[in-house]
Amino acid sequence: MRRAIATVCLSGLLTDKLPAIAAAGFDAVEIFENDLLQCSLKPAAVRQMCADLGLAIDLFQPFRDFDAASPAQLQRNLDRAERKFDLMQTLGTDLLLVCSNVQPDAPSDPAQLAEQFALLAERAGRRGLRLAHEALAWGTHVKLARQAWDVVRRVDHPALGMALDSFHTLVLKDDPASFAAIPGDKIFFVQLADAPWVPADVLTHSRHHRCFPGQGEMDVTGFMAQVLACGYTGPLSLEVFNDEFRAAPAHANAVDAMRSLRWLEEQIARRADAAPTPTAPRAANEVAARAAAWHLELLPPAPALDGWSFVEFAADRPTADRLATWLGALGFEAVGRHRSKDVALWALGETRIVINLEPxxxxxxxxERHGVSVCALALASTEAADSLARARALGCQWVPAQAAADELPLPAVQTPDASLLYFCEAPAAGQRPAFEHDFLIDAEALARATRPAQGAQVDHLVRALPGGQLEPWLLFERAVLGLTPRRNTVLNDPYGVSRSREIESDDGRIRTSLVVSERHPTAVTRTVSRYNGAGVQQIAIAVPDVLSLARSLRRAGAPLLPVTENYHDDLDARFGLDPAFSSALREAGVLYERDAQGGEYLHVYSAPFDDRFEIEFVERRGGYALYGSTNAPMRLAALGEWRRAQAAAAQDGAAG
Amino acid sequence: MRRAIATVCLSGLLTDKLPAIAAAGFDAVEIFENDLLQCSLKPAAVRQMCADLGLAIDLFQPFRDFDAASPAQLQRNLDRAERKFDLMQTLGTDLLLVCSNVQPDAPSDPAQLAEQFALLAERAGRRGLRLAHEALAWGTHVKLARQAWDVVRRVDHPALGMALDSFHTLVLKDDPASFAAIPGDKIFFVQLADAPWVPADVLTHSRHHRCFPGQGEMDVTGFMAQVLACGYTGPLSLEVFNDEFRAAPAHANAVDAMRSLRWLEEQIARRADAAPTPTAPRAANEVAARAAAWHLELLPPAPALDGWSFVEFAADRPTADRLATWLGALGFEAVGRHRSKDVALWALGETRIVINLEPxxxxxxxxERHGVSVCALALASTEAADSLARARALGCQWVPAQAAADELPLPAVQTPDASLLYFCEAPAAGQRPAFEHDFLIDAEALARATRPAQGAQVDHLVRALPGGQLEPWLLFERAVLGLTPRRNTVLNDPYGVSRSREIESDDGRIRTSLVVSERHPTAVTRTVSRYNGAGVQQIAIAVPDVLSLARSLRRAGAPLLPVTENYHDDLDARFGLDPAFSSALREAGVLYERDAQGGEYLHVYSAPFDDRFEIEFVERRGGYALYGSTNAPMRLAALGEWRRAQAAAAQDGAAG
Known part of the structure; x- marks a missing residue:
């Protein structure tokens, strides 16, 4: 299908937006009037710029508040329209979006509306122009697509058709099945936006919180499947109003926009039927047939993922030495060295950490850009080549492997923060992962690393993001990796507020959490500013017995965050814990959460390394599937106490 | 009255919060349970710390979800309460806040609730403790104060009373008149918070957007007047949950909290009656009598303000030379030099600008801290001494005058961004302002400055604030200066979004606008980062004929922002302007807005000086009382174009 985007989606001036849109591979744009008014280029020059960039102008918008309470006002509005028709002809576009009236005195009678729209359609038609009528969700009377269709149907003029917009339909929880009555050739234009369900009124929701399909929580797929079922064959056009996007770099945002459309097309084709409720995906041949019928372009499928193969840290020699001490104190063992590179392999149970010092x-x-940090993650994919191909089709930059002839080439893609993501072949049962063959393994050390935490592996990763990076990351993990977004959680930090979004594979094998803090001096902000961008903030490792591990680590003086006695007193009061269990938690300094079904989460945090990242040891009992977020305020306060103690110790050191 | 604050209002750890609260002059605290759980001090040590700081612990909170669907759950909750009673006795507080149940299975029958609360009251009473029952606005069944009172009334136990909270009452638009049935001695505690009306659900509204009374838009005064009319004599206690406050420095925030309470007490006393609708203020003796009866402390009154006397810039010699060139190009004249200091006086009409180079x-x-910027503003007050006294009573730092014996001493107070605010005596009719006597005036220059813009004076000031500074500034201008907050406006910048809040004197003589941008690269953020804090971003000057002034300035090559032809084309289409007027606007490059009543605003912006501040020339016609904000996107885009042209010119210069 033809792919378009409204200029309002991107930041900057029109002359910045158009080249970014062209570079991301779009066929066409909707010109948003304000962008044109602000532009020092005259309309003819804008037309030329678009032509030079290979972009068609598919639509000009919006024309507001056309229908009128009085004949005099109607005449003024018709005159106003003629001026805009002149402009459209200079721009070289034939389609004008006319949205429903939001004025308090807007006419409500469909017959009267039809009479007025007939006059407008007649004038447009005389010039060879067309009008796409759109119901705004906050229109005074016309709020729903079926109300706009009632007007368009009554007028029955070839120059008047519909504009359908996923946001306006979905935000009112209107059923796209109501489009069934609209013939495809009367749908002149389709605009697409997703949004999270935020507690806001419809207008605020629309103006500030829209996002690209796949970044929000609305069923844009179901909406679009219904539109295509009507026989629509025009462009898919993105139209998003979002405070973050207005501030984001236009080029990266345009790439995200294209990723969103590509993902959406796949979702539509895979939807088992056109009904707007998700059902099991169709068989591959059916999907392909449907994609062909609807001119949708398919992506390579997203293979199943089998966990994290390794976490790779970038460091220089002195930091690597400190990091080694820290990992050692937390129970990790150095188990191998790379055959040809300055790279060390660390382990705890089945968890693998790589420290890369290669020059x-x-x-x-x-x-050099971020300091000591997680510079790469490796995912075990059941079809690594497919994972890679899918990522590339979705606009991810491919990073070729740097491997000697006898070593495993591990190609990677670049993530939204320019760290790397490797796709490793998941090992067959009982086999060691292939990447370990590039390391000289110390068998005794490996045994020592395996013993205290048999089977321990990465449970989840927490990534700290700068404000405005949540949507790009959500789309990356959802579209490229095939993960599913879950809960939003607010985390109260003693020095501000952070928000987290969990995103997981359907089998729970891959769990990640994206945390964002706005400009506050929270732990998340501290990590972001230390990292100079996004970064892995927490590596949570599932261990078989967190109480015994934590107890032995605390006895050995490991850098674990303290837990207050007041917290444990409250746990007893809240849960009426068995005294033996309660004292085991106290002794080990382990946090505890219980879900509504009685599932339990026992967990303990390391102190942070250089204010950057920390390790969490976790134990899930009884099907617990959350992230222990009720304990986040405890962790964040403990971090504050710990940081203060460090500063005091440093002052004492300086004084002594 | 006794003044208290909940520890949750402030950022940091409990051991940071308590000293800040004590320093701001509070009598007591409410200890929020999470603060205690996070604290490494045991409860007895917290009690001692409060005692050492002279703070009483008036309340411990919250005890949640007490009433129970099953006898077993009820027993667990009673056991849990006993543990908290132990804790309260260690803390040395006798009052526990028990809020209404938010669980889906909460009991709804008032008789059953009364039965359960009677058990709890009995146990509390046995220990000499008391319970304050609060209706949470999002309680499952008990949402309104009258529903909580129904339970308390049925129980009729001396250990059970009410906690009233302004936020919970006002957010549901419940009428505080419903308290009339509650005897004052059954109101055990009162919590106060204000909030803006944000488009959010009640829980989000409460958890993230509360603010101190006077910073929001709710009628906290009416609420409190009604509570006092019941006979309540306990503490006024602030309880605010706010993302910004969680991140703000605790000390400054505690000072704001005290300012808010002092202002609120005055408002209550001035309210003509206890009904929760504003009416004309009472005569001074009645106010005093009422304040005495209710133990409210009055402030010195806020005198009427008669406009801005001058705007003072800080600069060094080279910047002052550039600033002089810039002001000169915009039509200002250097009209005088200070008698003893290195200070220059500039004028346009009646507008006065001071450039201070005094070492x-x-x-x-x-x-030295902020670079070239507005370092002080002078307000003309009808009673300058009263203005100053009021500011000091509200916790503003007083800055003594530095004046020679024969010069006018101009004492000042420090504003929330550490710039100065002078209060000048408003001159009698026909008199020159007193501060001008300290300057040697060049009469010819003064005549030149007066002629082109007879009577021109400051129309309004726009202050660019870092995120989180809106609430402190609103309270400062409202409480200290007696201004009234008005509209909120969203400003779309090509590179993000800003929000503005207008705050004015009732006669429109003083108008200011506070603009905030979150972390986006907007013009507001650019100003804030250049300034290293808050700063005056725009000085708007009302002139008698903006068209002729702008035309002559543009002819002379003055640094005014361009206006696009596309904008003027659209103005014609929108308003059907008279052709002669339209071409006058085009020729002068003047922006135009018309309000719903036909009032008109003509305005033009200078280019910014060093990305810091700009001058707007405005003309209000036909009672127009707004700020031209529909043209903000045009201004902001023009700023982007202008900045790009500057950069290109600089590159050409560097290349040539």
Missing amino acids: ESHARRHF | ESHARRHF
Whole structure:
């Protein structure tokens, strides 16, 4: 299908937006009037610029509040329209979006509306122009697509058709099945936006919180499947109003927009039927047939993921030495060295951490920009080549492997924060992962690493994001990796507020949490500012017995965050814990949460390394599937106490 | 009255919060349970810390979800309460806040609730403790104060009374008149919070957007007048949940909290009656009598303000030379020099600008921290001494005058961004302002400055604030200066979104606008980061004929922002302007707005000086009382174009 985007989606001036849109591969634009008014280029020059960039202008918008309470006002509005028709002809576009009236005195009688729209359609038609009528969700009387269709149907003029917009339909929970009565050739234009369900009125929701399909929580797929079922064959056009996007770099945002459309097309084709409720995906041949019928372009499928193969840190020598001490104190063992590179392998149970000191490498470049940090993650994919192909089709930059002839080439893609994501082949049952063959393994150390936490592996990862990066990351993990977004959680930090969004694979094998803090001095902000961008803030490792691990680590003086006695007193009061269990929690300094079904989460946090990242040891009992977020305020306050104690110790050191 | 604050209002750890609360002059605190759980001090040590700081602990909170669907759950909740009673006795507080149940299975029958609360009251009473029952606005069944009172009334136990909270009452638009049935001695506690009317659900509204009374839009005064009319004599306690406050420095925030309470007490006393609708203020003796009866402390009154006397810039010599060139190009004239200081006086019509280069001065210190910027504003007050006394009573720092013996001493107070605010005596009719006597005036220059813009004076000021500074500034201008907050406006910048809040004197003589941008690269953020804090971003000057002034300035090549032809084409289409007027607007490059009553606003902006501040020339016609904000996107885009042209010119210069 033809792909378009409204200029209002991107930041900057029109002359910045158009090149970014062209570079991302769009066929066409909707010109938003304000962008034109602000532009020092005259309309003819804008037309030329679009032509030079290979962009068609598919629509000009919006024309507001056309229908009128009085004949005099109607005449003024018709005159106003003629001026805009002149402009459209200069721009070289034939389609004008006319949205429903939001004025308090707007006419409500469909017959009267039809009479007025007939006059407008007649004038447009005389010039070879067309009008797409759109119901705004906050229109005074015309709020729903079926109300706008009632007007268009009555007028029955070839120059008047419908504009359908997923946001306006879905935000009012209107049923797209109501489109069934509209013939496809009377749908002149389709605009697409998603949005999270935020507690806001419809207008605020629309003006500030829209996002690209897949970044929000609305069923844009179901909406679009219904529109296509009507026989619509025009462009898919994105129209998003979002405070973050207005501030984001236009080029990256345009790439995200295209990723969203590509993902959406796949979702539509895979939808088992056109009804707007999700059902099981169709068989591959059916999907392909449907995609062909509707001119949808399919992506390589998203293979199942089998966990995290390794977490790779970038460091220089002195930091790597400190990091080694820290990992050692937390129970990790150095188990191997790379055959040809300055790279060390660490382990605890089945968890693998790589510390990369190689001088000419992505890790080194990452270190120079971000300091000690997670520079790469490796995912075990059941079809690594497919995972890679899908990522590339979705606009991810491919990073070729740097491997010697006898080593495993691990190609990667770049993530939204320019760290790397490797796709490793998931090992067959009982096999070691292939990447370990590039390491000289110390068998005794490996045994020591395996023993205290048999089977321990990464449970989840928490990524701290700068404000405005949540939507790009959500789309990346959802579209590229095939993960599913879950809960939003507010985290109260003693120094501000952060928000987290969980996103997981359907089998729970991959869990990640994206946390964002706005400009406040929270722990998340501290991590972001230390990292110079997004970064992995927490590596949570599932262990078989967190109480015994935490107890032995605390005895050995490991850098674990303290837990207050007042917290444990309250746990007893809240849950009436068994005294033996309660004292085990106290002794080990382990946090506790219980879900509504009685599932339990026991967890303990390391102190942060350089205010950057920390390790969480977790134990899930009885099907607990959350992230222990009720304990977040405790962790964040403990972090504050710990930081203060560090500062006091440093002052004492300086004084002594 | 006794003044208290909940520890949750402030950022940081409990051990940070308590000293800040004590320093701001509070009598007591409410200890919020999470603060205690996070604290490494045991409860007895917290009690001691409060005692050492002279703070009583008036309340411990919250005890949630007490009433129970099953006898077993009820027993668990009673056991849980006993543990909290132990804790309260260790803390040395006798009052526990028990809020209404928010669980889906909460009991709804008032008789059953009364039965359960009677058990709890009995147990509390046995220990000499008391319970304050609060209706949460999002309680499952008990949402309104009258529903909570129904339970308390049925129980009729001396240990059970009410907690009333202004937020919970006002957010549901419940009428405080419903308290009339509650005897004052059954109101055990009163919590106060204000909030803006944001489009959010009640829980989100409460958890993230509460603010101190006077910072929001709710009628906290009417609420409190009604509570006092019941005979309540307990503490006034602030309880605010706010994302910004969680991130703000605790000390400054505690000072704001006290300012809010002092202002609120005055408002209550001035309210003509206890009904929760505003009416004309009472005569002074009645106000005093009422304040005495209710133990409210009055402030010195806020005198009427008669406009801005002058705007003072801090600069060093080279910047002052550039600033002089810029002002000169915009039509200002240098009209005088200070008798003893290195200070210049500039004028346009009646507008006065002071450029202060004095080496040992507040201006110099301000310059060193913020660069060229507005370091002080002078307000003409009808009773300057009263204005000053009121500001000091509200916790503003007083800055003594630095004046020679024969010069006018101009004492000042420090504003929330550490710039100065002078209060000048408003001159009698036909008199020159007293501060001008300290300057040697060049009469010819003064005549030149007066002629082109007879009577021109400051129309309004726009202050660019860092995120989180809106509430402190609103309270400062409202409480200290007696201004009234008006509209909120969203400003779309090509590179993000800003929000503005207008605050004015009732006669429109003083108008200011506070603009905030979150972390986006907007013009507001650029100003804030250049200034290293808050700063005056726009000085709007009302002139008698903006068209002729702009035309002559543009002819002379003055640094005015361009206006696009596309904008003027659209003005014609929108308003059907008279062709002669339209071409006058085009020729002068003047922006135009018309309000619903036909009032008109003609305005033009200078280019910014060093990305910091700009001058707007405005003309109000036909009673127009707004700020031209529909043209903000045009201004902001023009700023983007202008900045790009500057950068291109600089590159050409560098290349040539």
